[in-house]
Amino acid sequence: MLTLFTGRGGMRAWVVRAGENGEREQTALGEGVLLAGWHELGDLAGVATREGIKAAVAAAYPDEGPYTVGNWTGQLYRFIHEIQPGDLVVLPLKSLRVAIGRVTGGYEHRSEAPEGLRHVRAVEWLVIDVDRQTIQSDLLDSMGSLLTVFELSRFGAADRVAALAEGKPDPGRPDADEFAATLTEPAKLYEEVRRRSADQPLTLSIRDFLGVWGVQRRYPAVTEQIKNDLAARGLVTVPPFTEGTLDSQIAVLAGGAEPDESGTSAVTRLSGSTGLSAAVQVAAHAAGLLPDEEAETPAVAYRVSNLESANRMPESVKVGDNLSTAMTIMVLRGYSQLPVLKPDGRLHGVVSWESIGRARMADTKADLEAATLKGPQEANRSDDLLDWIGAVYQSGYVLVRDHDHKICGLITASDLTVQFGTRVRPFVLVEEIEQRLRRVVDRCIPLDRLRAAVPRHRASRVNSAANLTFGAYGHLLKIPENWAALNWGIDQQHFLAALEECRNFRNSLMHFSPDPVTDDQLRPAQGLLELLRSVDPQI
Incomplete structure (x- = not known):
C-alpha cells in the first residue's frame, strides 16, 4: 500500500x-x-x-x-x-x-x-x-x-x-450530498419533499436530481417524463431543472400546495428562505421564480448558463484600483483582459493589454480609468448561447451577468472551442464506425444479400451499404454466410452485442441534450471502433 x-x-x-x-x-x-x-x-x-x-x-x-x-x-x-x-x-x-x-x-x-x-x-x-x-x-x-x-x-x-x-476507490466530492444518494427512485423524492417544511425545502444538484430517475443527461424524452412525473405529484423545481449545468443547484418544492397562513405559496416564499444555499437563491431570482401553470415550460436549450465559465465569477479589479494591480493579475494569470467592476458588482468596463497600450501612448501616466473600455457586451445567463457565438469570436470574450445585472461569469473563445469540440467528438467517432462498416460490407457481401437484409419495400433503393440504416448491419451480419464472408477472427455474438449498444448510443445522440457526453458513455462506441480498426486496419 x-x-x-x-x-x-x-x-x-x-x-x-x-x-x-x-x-x-x-x-x-x-x-x-x-x-x-x-x-x-x-x-x-x-x-x-x-x-x-x-x-x-x-x-x-x-x-x-x-x-x-x-x-x-x-x-x-x-x-x-x-x-x-x-x-x-x-x-x-x-x-x-x-x-x-x-x-x-x-x-x-x-x-x-x-x-x-x-x-x-x-x-x-x-x-x-x-x-x-x-x-x-x-x-x-x-x-x-x-x-x-x-x-x-x-x-x-x-x-x-x-x-x-493508493488503490482505493474514489471517495467522491468532499461537498457531495450524501442524502441525495439515498433518493434512488421518484417515490422517495416525493416523500422527502412532503416531509420537509416549506422553509427548509429539498435542494440538490441537477446531476443528483436526474439520478433519481436513473439518467445522466437531459434528453427530450427524459425531461418530458420527469416533468410529467413532477406535475402528477404537484412538484416543481426552482429554477427549472432544464437550465444550468449538471452541477447547478435546484430546489424541489410542493408547487401545488395551498398557501400558508400568510397567503403565499411555497414558490413565492423561496426567495426569502434562509434554508437555501446562496446559489439556489440567486438562480431562483434569475429564473424569475416560476411561470404560470399554463405558461410554456422552458425548453432544454444551449443556454449561456450551460457553460461552466458562465457560472464562475471571473477575477476582476474595482473602480479606483491601481492600473498596476490589473497588469499584475493579467501577467500572473495569463489574461488578455479583466472586467472593472463598480462597488455593487455591476460592470464599469474592461481593461485589456490593447486598451492599456492606447492609454499609455496618449499619457505615459494613464491610470486604470483611462485604460478602461466602456460598454463591453454583457449576456444574460438565460440567453441562448448560439446568439452570442459571433460576439465571442469577434471580441474574444463576452461577460455574463445575473438577474441584478451583476457580473457572474466570463465566456471566452477557448470556452466555446472546448464546449463544441466535446460535442462534436461523439459524432466523429460514430461516423468512422459507419464508414468502416460500409467499406467492409461493400467489399465482402454481394448486393443481393444486402437487399435481403432490409424490408421488401425498401430493397430496390439499396444500391450499396451506404443505403443501409445503422440498425440494418445487425440484421445483415446475424446471417451466418454474411458473417463468414467477412473472415474476421472475432466472436460474432460479442460483436453483434457491441453493435447494438452502439446503435442505441447513436440514436441517443440524435436527440438533443444540453449535457456533454462523458467518457464512460463514449466507451462502448470507442471499444467497437478499436475492434473495427483491428480487424480492418485499412485507412
Missing part, C-alpha cells in the same frame, strides 16, 4: 494526454515521462513568461489564429511552469483505463527524440490500470476535456486522485 500522500498540502492534480489518439502512450509509460506534442517548437526551457511562450508558438505556427495560439500557450505554460514535482498526473489510456503518476522532474527538451516526443517531464507511474468504474462520474467528467494539458481543480480532485493512486 502506498503511503505517499499524507500531508498533501498544496499538491495539485493534472491530466496530460498522450496525443489525440493515445499515440504517445507507450513511450510515456515505458520511459516514465509526460509528453507534450507541438513538435514545431524548439527548446522552451529558457522561456520564463507566457508572453515568451506565446511568441514562440505564434512563430512556429504562423497560420493559426490568436485564439488557438492563446489556448496552446496556456497548455504549454502549465506543462513547463505550473506543474511541479510532487504533483499528481492522470493519463487516460486507450484501454479505457487510467494511469496515475507523481511528477519527479522539471521540463526538458529532447532534441534528438522523434517528433512529438521532445517536450517531456519525468514522472513515476504509481498505478497504470485504474478501472474507470472506481471513479465517480463528476471526476470522470472533469477528465473529459479535449485539451492535452489541464488541471483537475474542482470537487477535491487532488485528494481523490491520490486515493485512486
